[in-house]
Amino acid sequence: MTEPVNVTVTGAAGQIGYALLFRIAAGEMLGADTPVRLRLLEIPQAVAAAEGTAMELDDCAFPTLAGVEIFDDPVKAFDGVNVALLVGARPRGAGMERADLLEANGGIFGPQGRAINEGAASDVRVLVVGNPANTNALIAATNAPDVPATRFTAMTRLDHNRALSQVAAKSGTPVADIKKLTIWGNHSASQYPDLFHAEVGGRPGAEIAADRTWLTDDFIPTVAKRGAAIIQARGASSAASAANAAIAHVRDWTLGTPEGDWTSAGLWSSGEYGVPEGLVSSFPVTSDGTGEWKVVEGLEIDEFSRTRIDASVAELTEERDAVRSLGLI
Numbered sequence: 001m002t003e004p005v006n007v008t009v010t011g012a013a014g015q016i017g018y019a020l021l022f023r024i025a026a027g028e029m030l031g032a033d034t035p036v037r038l039r040l041l042e043i044p045q046a047v048a049a050a051e052g053t054a055m056e057l058d059d060c061a062f063p064t065l066a067g068v069e070i071f072d073d074p075v076k077a078f079d080g081v082n083v084a085l086l087v088g089a090r091p092r093g094a095g096m097e098r099a100d101l102l103e104a105n106g107g108i109f110g111p112q113g114r115a116i117n118e119g120a121a122s123d124v125r126v127l128v129v130g131n132p133a134n135t136n137a138l139i140a141a142t143n144a145p146d147v148p149a150t151r152f153t154a155m156t157r158l159d160h161n162r163a164l165s166q167v168a169a170k171s172g173t174p175v176a177d178i179k180k181l182t183i184w185g186n187h188s189a190s191q192y193p194d195l196f197h198a199e200v201g202g203r204p205g206a207e208i209a210a211d212r213t214w215l216t217d218d219f220i221p222t223v224a225k226r227g228a229a230i231i232q233a234r235g236a237s238s239a240a241s242a243a244n245a246a247i248a249h250v251r252d253w254t255l256g257t258p259e260g261d262w263t264s265a266g267l268w269s270s271g272e273y274g275v276p277e278g279l280v281s282s283f284p285v286t287s288d289g290t291g292e293w294k295v296v297e298g299l300e301i302d303e304f305s306r307t308r309i310d311a312s313v314a315e316l317t318e319e320r321d322a323v324r325s326l327g328l329i
């Protein structure tokens with residue numbers, strides 16, 4: 001067995017945390033040969049609940065689980081961290097404006113970014129799940145100036161999986177035969193799920209996208225508003241599907257994406273596809289298993305897609321400007 005990997009999960013006592021921790025401990029994220037040491041970060045009021053989850057983790061007797069520790073201090077929780085899953089965030093409360101939400105989350109992701117800067121292992125990889133995920137990743141990255149900004153990513157894998165499932169239902173093609181879908185932009189209702197470069201059972205995605213009524217009135221809004229639809233139906237936001245997407249994001253990042261396919265992730269832009277440098281935006285990405293995401297290059301973006309990508313990027317720019325004016329970055 002190799003040396004255990006330190007995995008810190010914030011918001012560990014929340015609903016995504018409960019769906020996530022057991023699968024990480026079972027080896028589904030980093031592989032069955034890689035032991036993990038779980039480090040759970042919670043706010044003081046939720047530490048007791050996290051302790052209950054740790055007891056259950058013990059009771060599973062996972063061979064890949066090398067230990068569980070619980071913290072209410074980010075400096076301690078991120079000391080020596082290799083993989084950080086930033087799930088805990090401040091949900092939007094009644095009467096809260098967007099700026100209030102950004103400010104409240106700045107109070108979480110700023111200190112967490114500084115703690116990662118101070119104590120993380122040199123190979124640290126960070127996935128931000130807590131909303132607004134892209135801008136929270138931007139805040140954390142900006143507060144960690146000694147860690148490469150490309151190590152901070154935001155989760156759009158759930159949107160990617162939702163898009164796969166919608167295309168499978170529309171085309172009658174198994175999910176396994178749908179490749180090269182892309183989520184562009186923000187993890188919000190402005191995101192753009194792009195079918196034009198996809199392969200659907202060996203046929204070009206553009207053939208399915210040719211049904212413009214389905215594309216614009218059904219596919220795009222269904223994917224973009226799926227989070228709200230789940231909340232409406234379940235009375236709580238997506239948890240098991242979000243945990244599943246987080247595991248897939250980290251697994252592909254560290255172990256590699258399948259040959260002949262790509263996935264979607266929110267990455268620190270270096271100007272690809274006209275997305276201003278320093279925004280955390282979703283792109284089509286591959287990984288060769290060396291722990292670096294690469295943006296897929298050279299895709300042709302037509303007018304239809306350009307307008308939608310630009311609209312989502314404009315929203316990211318507004319969020320960036322808002323957190324800048326609040327002094328959070």
Ligand SMILES: NC(=O)C1=CN([C@@H]2O[C@H](COP(=O)(O)OP(=O)(O)OC[C@H]3O[C@@H](n4cnc5c(N)ncnc54)[C@H](O)[C@@H]3O)[C@@H](O)[C@H]2O)C=CC1
Pocket residue numbers: 010011012013014015016017041042043046087088089090091108128129130131132133155156158159187237238239242
């Ligand atoms: N990017 C994506 O695709 C998705 C993102 N989300 C977001 O993930 C986040 C978590 O969702 P749930 O687990 O359902 O929420 P939840 O409310 O069940 O759990 C959040 C947990 O975070 C903890 N927390 C709050 N502040 C913290 C801090 N400073 N440090 C450590 N822990 C802290 C809370 O005590 C709570 O236990 C939300 O922001 C949600 O909107 C949810 C689904 C998909």
Ligand SMILES: O=C([O-])CC(=O)C(=O)O
Pocket residue numbers: 131158226227228230237238
């Ligand atoms: O919409 C929400 O609050 C939760 C979320 O991010 C999603 O399910 O995509």
